[in-house]
Amino acid sequence: MDNSDSTSKGPPTLKTIAFMTGLGISTVSRALKDGPEIGAATRARVKLIAAQVGYRPNRAGVRLKTGKTNVITVVLNPGDDGSGFFSNFVYGISDALTGTSYHLVVTPYALGDAMAPIRYIAETGSADGVIMSRTQPDDPRVRYLLAHGLPFATHGRTEMGIVHPFHDFDNEAFAFEAVSRLVAKGRRRIALLGPPPGLTYHKHTHLGFERGLRSWGLSGIPLSSIDIDAPLWDVRAAARELAARSDPPDGIICSAVRSSFAVAAGFADQGLSIGRDFDIVTKHSTDLLEMLRPEIIAIAEDFREAGRDTASMVMAWIAGTDPAGLQRLVTPETS
Amino acid sequence: MDNSDSTSKGPPTLKTIAFMTGLGISTVSRALKDGPEIGAATRARVKLIAAQVGYRPNRAGVRLKTGKTNVITVVLNPGDDGSGFFSNFVYGISDALTGTSYHLVVTPYALGDAMAPIRYIAETGSADGVIMSRTQPDDPRVRYLLAHGLPFATHGRTEMGIVHPFHDFDNEAFAFEAVSRLVAKGRRRIALLGPPPGLTYHKHTHLGFERGLRSWGLSGIPLSSIDIDAPLWDVRAAARELAARSDPPDGIICSAVRSSFAVAAGFADQGLSIGRDFDIVTKHSTDLLEMLRPEIIAIAEDFREAGRDTASMVMAWIAGTDPAGLQRLVTPETS
DNA sequence: GTTCAATACTGAAACGTTTCAGCTATAATT
DNA sequence: AATTATAGCTGAAACGTTTCAGTATTGAAC
Numbered sequence: 001m002d003n004s005d006s007t008s009k010g011p012p013t014l015k016t017i018a019f020m021t022g023l024g025i026s027t028v029s030r031a032l033k034d035g036p037e038i039g040a041a042t043r044a045r046v047k048l049i050a051a052q053v054g055y056r057p058n059r060a061g062v063r064l065k066t067g068k069t070n071v072i073t074v075v076l077n078p079g080d081d082g083s084g085f086f087s088n089f090v091y092g093i094s095d096a097l098t099g100t101s102y103h104l105v106v107t108p109y110a111l112g113d114a115m116a117p118i119r120y121i122a123e124t125g126s127a128d129g130v131i132m133s134r135t136q137p138d139d140p141r142v143r144y145l146l147a148h149g150l151p152f153a154t155h156g157r158t159e160m161g162i163v164h165p166f167h168d169f170d171n172e173a174f175a176f177e178a179v180s181r182l183v184a185k186g187r188r189r190i191a192l193l194g195p196p197p198g199l200t201y202h203k204h205t206h207l208g209f210e211r212g213l214r215s216w217g218l219s220g221i222p223l224s225s226i227d228i229d230a231p232l233w234d235v236r237a238a239a240r241e242l243a244a245r246s247d248p249p250d251g252i253i254c255s256a257v258r259s260s261f262a263v264a265a266g267f268a269d270q271g272l273s274i275g276r277d278f279d280i281v282t283k284h285s286t287d288l289l290e291m292l293r294p295e296i297i298a299i300a301e302d303f304r305e306a307g308r309d310t311a312s313m314v315m316a317w318i319a320g321t322d323p324a325g326l327q328r329l330v331t332p333e334t335s
Numbered sequence: 336m337d338n339s340d341s342t343s344k345g346p347p348t349l350k351t352i353a354f355m356t357g358l359g360i361s362t363v364s365r366a367l368k369d370g371p372e373i374g375a376a377t378r379a380r381v382k383l384i385a386a387q388v389g390y391r392p393n394r395a396g397v398r399l400k401t402g403k404t405n406v407i408t409v410v411l412n413p414g415d416d417g418s419g420f421f422s423n424f425v426y427g428i429s430d431a432l433t434g435t436s437y438h439l440v441v442t443p444y445a446l447g448d449a450m451a452p453i454r455y456i457a458e459t460g461s462a463d464g465v466i467m468s469r470t471q472p473d474d475p476r477v478r479y480l481l482a483h484g485l486p487f488a489t490h491g492r493t494e495m496g497i498v499h500p501f502h503d504f505d506n507e508a509f510a511f512e513a514v515s516r517l518v519a520k521g522r523r524r525i526a527l528l529g530p531p532p533g534l535t536y537h538k539h540t541h542l543g544f545e546r547g548l549r550s551w552g553l554s555g556i557p558l559s560s561i562d563i564d565a566p567l568w569d570v571r572a573a574a575r576e577l578a579a580r581s582d583p584p585d586g587i588i589c590s591a592v593r594s595s596f597a598v599a600a601g602f603a604d605q606g607l608s609i610g611r612d613f614d615i616v617t618k619h620s621t622d623l624l625e626m627l628r629p630e631i632i633a634i635a636e637d638f639r640e641a642g643r644d645t646a647s648m649v650m651a652w653i654a655g656t657d658p659a660g661l662q663r664l665v666t667p668e669t670s
Numbered sequence: 671g672t673t674c675a676a677t678a679c680t681g682a683a684a685c686g687t688t689t690c691a692g693c694t695a696t697a698a699t700t
Numbered sequence: 701a702a703t704t705a706t707a708g709c710t711g712a713a714a715c716g717t718t719t720c721a722g723t724a725t726t727g728a729a730c
Binding site: 675693 | 701702703704705706707708709710711712713714715716717718719720721722723724725726727728729730
């Protein structure tokens with residue numbers, strides 16, 4: 001019935017190898033995955049032939065039968081395009097996936113509905129694991145994925161009493177350290193331009209900021225109407241206003257490089273000079289800052305490593321590792 | 336034999352709908368894709384039920400049967416991580432793929448072997464179409480994909496007499512315009528920091544540069560030992576050397592924002608002042624530049640649009656459009 | 671020399687889809 | 701009235717994999 005496979009065109013399948021070895025398809029399948037009850041000699045022979053013909057399991061076949069997609073997906077966030085975060089993050093994920101059977105698919109965002117991509121992934125079963133960023137303390141995506149039994153890892157923590165893999169930068173320590181550095185430069189009127197409210201690291205950043213202020217006996221300058229997600233020109237305008245006050249801040253902490261540039265520009269607009277009238281501390285993930293604005297004090301955050309971490313964690317969770325062990329908080333360099 | 340599907344768990348399949356409508360599976364399949372020989376009433380009924388139960392075709396099933404993967408893949412390039420190109424490009428691709436059946440997968444690079452990812456994609460049939468960047472005049476990837484009948488689109492042109500979809504920025508026009516702008520500022524000793532040799536747009540950029548020089552009767556300053564791919568500190572050092580010459584350039588054209596910063600820094604190291612002693616023209620794809628170094632003259636290149644374009648082109652080619660019509664050369668803004 | 675167990679293998683079914691080759695009414699043609 | 705065409709539907713096979721339920725063969729145990 002089934003035509004002999006010696007003449008078959010297209011990539012080799014289990015059938016090809018079965019034909020070449022004279023074995024049954026099921027035997028070949030088992031031999032290749034070191035299943036039980038296969039003779040050592042047979043196993044070796046099958047593997048040899050498989051290697052010679054360049055056999056690669058057909059992903060669709062595996063996926064259809066087992067339900068395993070061999071896909072990890074990273075969910076896009078609106079607005080991450082220009083920030084430099086995403087490139088590095090994806091390169092990191094790609095680093096971790098190279099050499100595994102996993103492919104990386106990028107899931108688009110849906111404007112105004114952060115849950116939509118998550119639901120799509122779960123409903124269509126399009127991935128074995130999910131990587132997402134910009135977590136909130138009470139994050140519906142985390143709840144949903146957990147309820148659906150879909151492994152995931154986040155860039156950023158949550159506060160739901162749910163144990164899940166995450167990679168996070170210790171923004172509390174960052175903000176504290178930032179205050180310390182500014183104080184070391186003699187700055188005493190310190191403002192914070194932090195992440196948008198709602199995100200977990202907004203909380204952490206503010207906590208560290210407050211703790212820093214307290215520990216040096218200072219009171220900070222609130223910047224409640226603007227955050228690092230705002231368009232650069234808005235940040236610049238806000239900075240300009242700030243600089244025009246009778247007692248402008250002489251130290252600014254900024255949670256993103258991009259906006260630190262805007263702040264610097266806004267202060268410059270008012271004739272204030274960085275290093276003389278004020279200083280800025282920001283995060284950076286590239287050598288660009290050092291080149292560009294060496295006057296801005298930089299504390300490094302490595303997004304590529306974050307990508308590598310989250311990807312490894314998801315794969316480990318899928319493989320059965322207890323998610324409780326898959327958590328990493330990166331401490332910023334101090335001094 | 337087959338258990339009635341009313342109680343089935345998991346996502347709905349054709350069988351579910353077949354059971355609910357009382358029709359056969361094949362009828363449902365045809366009805367959903369507007370196949371021939373299905374009554375209008377039946378078709379409507381099937382579609383209604385399908386929508387109600389939230390039917391989504393199982394990708395693995397389709398892929399196994401038809402060989403169509405519904406995947407477009409973008410190939411990573413080593414070193415694109417920090418450049419800002421990649422984020423924007425992927426967001427653009429994602430824009431174009433949203434609402435279609437295509438998923439975007441990111442194929443990792445293999446260090447030292449640009450062909451490896453391409454071969455992998457073709458051999459494993461893991462995508463219906465490929466997007467790649469950084470083309471060379473004689474590009475083996477293009478030759479290979481064409482030989483294997485795999486649709487693709489490039490960011491950048493080739494010169495092999497092969498017609499294929501591409502999106503490209505007219506770097507010849509860019510360089511010419513850049514010279515003109517510098518000349519308009521009174522600059523006469525103009526240097527070019529261009530793309531690495533080997534890439535097609537290296538050629539274009541140099542052509543435009545030469546043409547610009549000729550048309551203003553100038554002779555350019557060659558920068559043959561360094562290009563925009565070099566580490567920023569190397570660029571800065573090279574710029575410093577350049578600035579230390581007895582007759583340093585007073586105009587620099589730079590094919591990437593990042594390195595334009597390094598050039599500015601290198602010249603500043605030698606005490607030269609931008610706007611007074613020299614000017615820089617570069618490409619930019621963000622508002623950052625304007626904020627940061629308004630003194631640097633910027634000509635916009637939109638990478639997100641490039642992503643949208645290449646993705647649309649690949650899909651069109653897959654759908655049967657003549658690739659000859661799928662080419663776009665974007666002219667830089669002039670004035 | 672029958673029974674039992676272990677070893678090494680095999681066939682068939684199933685995952686969800688598409689598609690080919692029918693099949694059955696009804697309508698149109700002669 | 702018999703034939704044929706057609707519209708509208710259906711069953712079965714196939715894509716490549718995994719896995720369940722066997723089946724020979726061998727060797728040991730009684």
